[in-house]
Amino acid sequence: CVERSERLAGEPAQIIAMEFNDLLARMSSRARFGAVAFNIQVERFEEIPTRAIPAIKSSAVSWQNTRVTANGASLMAALENTLLLARKDIERHKAVVLIVDDRYSTGEPSLLPFLQNRRSYLDDIPIHLFFVGIEGTVGDPELETACRTLSEISRGSFNQLSFPAAPPIFPVPDGPSPCCCTPGSD
Numbered sequence: 001c002v003e004r005s006e007r008l009a010g011e012p013a014q015i016i017a018m019e020f021n022d023l024l025a026r027m028s029s030r031a032r033f034g035a036v037a038f039n040i041q042v043e044r045f046e047e048i049p050t051r052a053i054p055a056i057k058s059s060a061v062s063w064q065n066t067r068v069t070a071n072g073a074s075l076m077a078a079l080e081n082t083l084l085l086a087r088k089d090i091e092r093h094k095a096v097v098l099i100v101d102d103r104y105s106t107g108e109p110s111l112l113p114f115l116q117n118r119r120s121y122l123d124d125i126p127i128h129l130f131f132v133g134i135e136g137t138v139g140d141p142e143l144e145t146a147c148r149t150l151s152e153i154s155r156g157s158f159n160q161l162s163f164p165a166a167p168p169i170f171p172v173p174d175g176p177s178p179c180c181c182t183p184g185s186d
Helices: 011-026 054-065 075-088 112-117 141-153
Strands: 036-038 042-044 096-101 127-134 158-163
Touching: 011 054, 011 096, 011 127, 011 158, 036 075, 042 075, 075 096, 075 112, 112 141, 127 141, 141 158
Parallel strands: 096 127, 127 158
Antiparallel strands: 036 042
16 A cells, blocks of 8 residues: 655655565565555555466556555545455455555544554554655654554554655746856956
8 A cells, every 4th residue: 555645756656666566576476466555535456456467467567657646645544445455355364565654644534543443453464564754854743653553553564764855946047047257258
């Protein structure tokens, strides 16, 4: 499950996409997988987990690369959707990889009530969480606590990732560029 919020656009989205692609590439064709991308909307690659055969993995890579970034996110809806997808799988051994921004989007509901109401629902599928931040910015401490709790309850792992901030973009003035020297002078 990969967050595609506007804040993770650019280099973070490219690196996350490469990791997603690498994870699929390393899957055995006997493995099954599902994929969910989210921002304000939640999208599934397939409605049920599918075999990780080369053609399907290639299709999933193309699908993931075409997901658009948008303002807003719905982590709670994405998590519920991902867990429902995982529960549809026929395999015994399951795990979820969740890649999320380190801040709630404006108006996004807290994850803490979800965790309090569904503790028993989370204890049979490990959730490996990647909490993605941008260097020089402060993440949401409540969301971090919720994500750490989520990975702990599910017996998964919690990993913090930090991407460098995008370099500042300086506007280029219209017209001829100013010159600091006079032709023919030293």
